[in-house]
Amino acid sequence: MNHIKSMILVLMLLAGTAFSAEVHVTLSSRMTGSHTFSDGTVIEQWGFREGGGMMGQPQVPGPIITANEGDRVFIHFQNMSPMPHTIHPHGLDADQQNDGVPQTSFEIPMMGSYIYEFDANHAGSYAYHCHVNTVIHLQMGMYGAINILPPNGSNHAWDGGPAFDFERTWLTAEIDLVWNQLGEDADFTNYEPDLFVLNGLDGPQAASDAYTRVDLLDDDVALLRLGNMGYLPVRYSFTGLYAEAVASDGRPLPERISGQGLVVAPGERYDVMLRGLTSGNFLAELDYLDLYDSSVLGQLTLPVTVTGDPSDVWPEDDLEQFRVSIPSPMPFHSSVSFTMGMPSRGMVDVWVHDIRGRLIKQEQVEMDDGSAYTWNGRDDNGSTLASGVYYLRFRHRGKYETHKVTLLR
Ligand SMILES: [Cu+2]
Known part of the structure; x- marks a missing residue:
């Protein structure tokens, strides 16, 4: 009897570790980036790029870090820039030594390096950003997404959650050109954004960006991982499309809510399942709202095409019960x-x-x-x-x- 019990315990331990793995990513920071918008405006950018060493420009947003639930994630960070930076895993349960908050741990100095590590405990959408003088380092572009899939890595929002055919991470932000010019000397009490961006791009650029834009065929379901890396709430509408928010901040919602009019506050993430109802050309519309009176300060629209023949019935996870x-x-x-x-x-x-x-x-x-x-x-x-x-x-x-x-x- 004892023997069987210990056998079961060993099997349970093996089963428990069967899917967990180590995920290693190397990120380095840069302060030498720039981006030119459709109207010719050029901004300076600080950010992260994949790989170490001195070569290359930052990518804004930074590379998407992907892991499976149960994995241990290691971010090998090299600071290849003249100012100190950190990596803060936003929304993840990192311990104090790995949360990248300089006030409670430490900064990574120029040419310094550190391996941040944490467990990917819950499938869902997260982010990372520099936490040194966050207000400006985030604004300059030091952010990216962390997406966690179910333990088996399948295309589901979480283990047993709704299935998707492909995913898109949409990170919003705004750019205040005065802040962009002044950097750490900017007046942080006066934020007047001039540009409203999605994945670092303006509307026309996002529309022609193969990763950012969404094209649905037949019954395709897209998982949109909506994350707000700016300072203004962003309201989404997907008129003529079926959009449903199923999770937020790395946890399933107790009740699914409509994606029509969904407001994503700064720092928040929402997982939205998007699907066509009829074929045609549609728009995802993003309104960047004033924090105090919710007036629309900026807008960005993105085409969403639906081709083929979407069926009338939403593909459900499990129709056996109902x-x-x-x-x-x-x-x-x-x-x-x-x-x-x-x-x-x-x-x-x-x-x-x-x-x-x-x-x-x-x-x-x-x-x-x-x-x-x-x-x-x-x-x-x-x-x-x-x-x-x-x-x-x-x-x-x-x-x-x-x-x-x-x-x-
Ligand atoms: Cu920084």
């Missing part, structure tokens, strides 16, 4: 019905959106296996809706299903 039949009749004139397939009686949340993603109706109903849900083509106020395409989204025990219906008056 299924919703196709709508009947289709198209409908006065009402449309769906039959529930569920393991036992329980509450079902229902949302109705129009084709622009606006919420029309929301309710919670008690349903049983085989019960029918009927929508009468009216909004929450009981008003009759116009002819058109609507989306009904159902949720039961964390499982979602979405159906498209056509209303013909």
Whole structure:
């Protein structure tokens, strides 16, 4: 008996370490970078690049560091610049010696080096940035993303979370040209950004950047890792597309929320699943908001193309537990019905959106296996809706299903 127990313990230990590995990345810092925007404006840049040594310019944002949940990550940092810098793993549980906060640990001096290490404990989206005089070092470009995949490295937001076909990391920031010129001598009480950037690029540059732009084919699902490395909240809209935030700051959200109007505050990250509903050309619109009155200080738009034939049903993680039949009749004139397939009686949340993603109706109903849900083509106020395409989204025990219906008056 004891023998079996110890065998099991050994197997458990082996199983526990089966996926964990060491991830080693070499990053070096530079203060010699520059970037020219579409309108000809040139800025100075400080930042990181992959590899050590003296050669080459910084990359802004810095290289994306990718690991699997359970991995131990080692960042071999070389400071090839005249000022001290650090690497702070933002949102990760690093110990004090590895969190890159100079006030509680140390700076890496000119030509100095250090190996930062931490455990990638939770799949999700994180960041890194220099923490020396952070206000200006971050503004100058010393930031990048850390993306952690599930333990097996599969294309899921987390182990058991929603699947994606490809991912995009979108880091926003702004540039105050006076700060950019004055560097550490800038007046940090007066921030008046002139340029509003995504992955270090202005709108036209981002639109032609093969990594940043998003092109969806058929039922492709893109995982957008939205991170804010600037000082203004950024509001996103994806009109005509299906966008749903599933995680934030490295943890699954208790309730998925719409990506339409999602505001990402400075330092925050959101994981948004993006998918086409119909083929066409769409826009991701980013509004950079005033911290105090939420007025729009800057905007950036990015084309999102949907080609092929997106299906009507959102591809769900696991439909075994909860299924919703196709709508009947289709198209409908006065009402449309769906039959529930569920393991036992329980509450079902229902949302109705129009084709622009606006919420029309929301309710919670008690349903049983085989019960029918009927929508009468009216909004929450009981008003009759116009002819058109609507989306009904159902949720039961964390499982979602979405159906498209056509209303013909
Ligand atoms: Cu720095």
